[in-house]
Amino acid sequence: KAGVTQTPRYLIKTRGQQVTLSCSPISGHRSVSWYQQTPGQGLQFLFEYFSETQRNKGNFPGRFSGRQFSNSRSEMNVSTLELGDSALYLCASSLQGDNYGYTFGSGTRLTVV
Amino acid sequence: ELKVEQNPLFLSMQEGKNYTIYCNYSTTSDRLYWYRQDPGKSLESLFVLLSNGAVKQEGRLMASLDTKARLSTLHITAAVHDLSATYFCAVTLGGSEKLVFGKGTKLTVNP
Numbered sequence: 001k002a003g004v005t006q007t008p009r010y011l012i013k014t015r016g017q018q019v020t021l022s023c024s025p026i027s028g029h030r031s032v033s034w035y036q037q038t039p040g041q042g043l044q045f046l047f048e049y050f051s052e053t054q055r056n057k058g059n060f061p062g063r064f065s066g067r068q069f070s071n072s073r074s075e076m077n078v079s080t081l082e083l084g085d086s087a088l089y090l091c092a093s094s095l096q097g098d099n100y101g102y103t104f105g106s107g108t109r110l111t112v113v
Numbered sequence: 114e115l116k117v118e119q120n121p122l123f124l125s126m127q128e129g130k131n132y133t134i135y136c137n138y139s140t141t142s143d144r145l146y147w148y149r150q151d152p153g154k155s156l157e158s159l160f161v162l163l164s165n166g167a168v169k170q171e172g173r174l175m176a177s178l179d180t181k182a183r184l185s186t187l188h189i190t191a192a193v194h195d196l197s198a199t200y201f202c203a204v205t206l207g208g209s210e211k212l213v214f215g216k217g218t219k220l221t222v223n224p
Contacts, residue, residue: 031210043201043214056211090155094210101146101158102212 002026004093004105012111018079021108025072025093032074033102034066037088046089049074081112115140115206119215126192127223134187134218136202145185146212147176148201156201159187192222 005024013019025032033056034046045058049068066076072093078085088109092102116139126132136145147159160169162178162185169176173196175188185202199219203212 033210033212035212042216043203043212045211045213048210050210056209058211092156092212101161103158104148104156106155 006091006105006108010109017081020077023074023091029093031094033092034076035090083112086112115213117215123219125221132189136185138183138204142204144205146203150199194222197222
């Protein structure tokens with residue numbers, strides 16, 4: 001079966017711009033989570049959506065937002081980009097209460113210049 | 114606040130040797146995960162441990178969970194170069210789907 005698909009794979013943006021990242025989960029998975037990975041802070045939870053509702057949110061400023069559509073696809077948006085937003089953004093999908101683990105996408109590498 | 118600590122953070126070992134990576138977490142958790150990440154790549158799921166005493170093995174890797182000690186171990190047997198990667202443990206808390214990760218252990222296996 002198809003895995004988790006994230007687009008685009010790479011992005012270069014300028015400070016102050018905004019960006020939208022997309023994630024298509026595995027078919028049938030209704031939970032989508034987003035993580036930011038940086039060398040300094042490691043892997044940090046951004047938010048989690050289930051059936052179009054945000055259930056959990058990490059400690060990130062309001063510039064980071066997301067949403068989930070009725071087909072479970074999710075987008076995250078970062079407005080007013082800062083240099084420190086440069087990171088690998090990973091999306092994971094799972095069945096609710098999945099005991100088989102979360103499947104991660106290949107990620108979007110965002111570089112802010 | 115749930116915290117996850119891994120040690121060591123860096124591990125250089127020779128092929129054929131055995132070693133163990135440790136993962137401690139600060140509060141009771143219902144699920145523990147081990148992931149592998151190759152440079153520039155995403156996270157690959159290795160193991161899901163759900164209960165006290167759980168042990169899972171795949172090839173040269175074996176993971177175990179002691180919920181009373183809040184400790185999981187990832188044991189590497191007779192390491193080979195292909196195991197070189199960064200290994201992360203992560204836990205979830207109270208039915209939440211939020212994964213809290215350790216900082217990762219960068220493993221280098223030398224010929």
